[in-house]
Amino acid sequence: MSILSSKRWPRIATIVVLILGYAAFMWFYVFPWLDRTFINRPALG
Amino acid sequence: MKALRTTGNVFIFLGLSILFFVLYELVGTSVITKARQADLQADFDAELAQPAALNPAFTGKLPVPGNRRSAVRPLARIIIPKINVNAIVVEGVTLERLAYGPGHYPKTKLFGEKGVVGVAGHRTGWSAPFFNLDRLVAGDVVIIETTAATYTYKVRDTTVVAPSHSEVLDGNPHSSAVQQLVLTTCTPKFTAKNRLIVFTDLIKTVPRK
Numbered sequence: 043m044s045i046l047s048s049k050r051w052p053r054i055a056t057i058v059v060l061i062l063g064y065a066a067f068m069w070f071y072v073f074p075w076l077d078r079t080f081i082n083r084p085a086l087g
Numbered sequence: 088m089k090a091l092r093t094t095g096n097v098f099i100f101l102g103l104s105i106l107f108f109v110l111y112e113l114v115g116t117s118v119i120t121k122a123r124q125a126d127l128q129a130d131f132d133a134e135l136a137q138p139a140a141l142n143p144a145f146t147g148k149l150p151v152p153g154n155r156r157s158a159v160r161p162l163a164r165i166i167i168p169k170i171n172v173n174a175i176v177v178e179g180v181t182l183e184r185l186a187y188g189p190g191h192y193p194k195t196k197l198f199g200e201k202g203v204v205g206v207a208g209h210r211t212g213w214s215a216p217f218f219n220l221d222r223l224v225a226g227d228v229v230i231i232e233t234t235a236a237t238y239t240y241k242v243r244d245t246t247v248v249a250p251s252h253s254e255v256l257d258g259n260p261h262s263s264a265v266q267q268l269v270l271t272t273c274t275p276k277f278t279a280k281n282r283l284i285v286f287t288d289l290i291k292t293v294p295r296k
Contacts, residue, residue, distance in 0.1 A: 068104065073111045077212065078182050081112065083279040084217070084272045085180035085192070085207040087253040 112212045116186070120214035123187045126156035127175035131164055134234050135295075159187050163198055165206065166230040170219040176231075180207045189216050195256055195269075198233050199292070203258040203267045210272040210283075217272035220283055221245075229268060229287050236294045240268045240287035247274055247281050255284045264288035 133154075161175045180190040185207065191197070192205035208217035223229075223242050231238040243262050248255055258267050266289035274283035 065107065068107060069111060069115070073108055073115075076108065077112060077116070079279075081211050081277060081279060082182065082185075082209055082213065082273060083250065084185065084209055084282070085190070086205075086248075086250060086256060086271055086282055 116212035117214045120186060120188065120209075123157060123159075124175060124214060127159070127161045127177070127188060128164075130155050130157050131161035131175050134161065137234075157187070159184065162191055162233070164232040165189055165216075166232065167223070167227075168230075169227050170222055172216055174208070174214075174216045176206055185209055186213050188214070192256060196266075198231050198238055198268075199235055199266075201265050203256060203269055204231075205256045205269045205271065207271045210274070211277050217270065217283075218276070220270060220272050220285060221274065223285050229270070229285075231268065234295065236292050238266075238268075238289055239291040239293075241290045243286045243288050245286065246284045248284055250279070250282055252282070255282075255286075259286035259288075262286065262288055 159177050162178050163176045164173070165176050166173050174188045176189045176191055177184055177187045178191050178193065180192050184190045189206050189208035192207065195205035196202035198204055208220075209215050210217050210220065223245065225242055225244055227242040229240040229242065231240065243259055243264075246255070255271070256269055258269070268287045268289070270285040270287070271282050273279050274281050
């Protein structure tokens with residue numbers, strides 16, 4: 043029951059938001075950059 | 088002890104980030120391209136079904152159907168039986184266009200014209216249509232289907248060049264074929280270090296009836 047205590051929720055919510063924010067930043071900005079810079083450029087020139 | 092724990096947590100975090108990147112590269116990008124390819128396949132089938140495409144005198148320029156599903160127009164269908172490729176080719180080889188499927192080099196000829204046609208495709212992620220392109224050997228068949236005709240090409244040879252060697256799009260120096268198709272992709276797999284080039288010669292044209 044301790045996980046439901048009102049004092050823990052703000053901390054859990056903060057961690058979840060940070061994880062989701064980090065994942066979104068990586069997915070939409072960092073990973074596409076890594077992909078087009080190092081992995082995928084099949085065209086010539 | 089605390090420093091050791093922090094270091095361990097950092098490595099776990101980095102490891103999870105790398106796994107996340109692999110998930111993005113191998114699954115996330117392919118989900119996007121497969122959905123786009125499904126739309127392109129439907130649009131291309133719709134174009135082929137138009138009455139004008141069934142006219143023997145048809146020259147290959149069809150009106151765009153009004154109910155297109157894809158934002159990008161399909162140019163042709165590429166079929167490589169040996170490596171189970173069946174994808175719609177789009178115009179352009181920018182990374183944005185290649186996220187739809189294999190792309191036609193705008194500076195090269197169009198299918199059916201005399202000269203060299205160039206097509207690039209991804210080998211990692213984005214549905215990786217040319218993932219097994221290195222398995223093609225002399226004699227293998229590449230089929231291109233357009234609204235005007237079906238073209239059958241035979242692989243003549245393959246080579247690996249640096250990314251800047253765009254002269255391969257001028258054609259195979261060892262071939263005298265009037266119409267050639269050149270396929271390009273990244274090599275080795277999972278890197279953009281070099282380009283794998285597959286030279287093919289046109290051996291048969293069957294106009295659509």
